[in-house]
Amino acid sequence: KAGVTQTPRYLIKTRGQQVTLSCSPISGHRSVSWYQQTPGQGLQFLFEYFSETQRNKGNFPGRFSGRQFSNSRSEMNVSTLELGDSALYLCASSSEGANYGYTFGSGTRLTVV
């Protein structure tokens, strides 16, 4: 069974640009959530999608947005990049029922210069 796939692995962007990150969940998982990981703030929840609907959102500015497609793949977008957006972005897909839990991808390392 393939795991959670995040692309790209690394990105370098300039302040003011926008970026799109992609996440393909485990087959059959309908929920995808996104997290930002930084040395200072640790792991922070961005948002969660289930069947193409955003069910939950963390405390991030509107520059951070996401969406989910009918095949459960998800993208997150960050517009008008700031230096402080440099982070590891992790996505996780989750199953329900007896095997409830979260499986994470390897993340996308975003560097804003």
Next chain:
Amino acid sequence: AQTVTQSQPEMSVQEAETVTLSCTYDTSESDYYLFWYKQPPSRQMILVIRQEAYKQQNATENRFSVNFQKAAKSFSLKISDSQLGDAAMYFCAYDDYGGSQGNLIFGKGTKLSVKP
């Protein structure tokens, strides 16, 4: 709001010995999940063990076991027969399942070093 606290920023253990990582959390919910994740330098968060709050029995996975004290809101991870490959950041996480969907709340992590 729920919080998760890991009071040990760093821990060290000798290979083949046992180490316990601490985690406390705060919640007013009665039904929730707790997880321990391992993050090696490769960055991927790997699920180590999962505990459902309504289950009194402590979860175990091979060399990994937890001591879940619901009343005390404590969830410690014990690693037995430590191996060099256990060296990583360990994160404790809380999920109130069905409440805030997808919103895992993480502690700050404990960096575990394993000495040969």
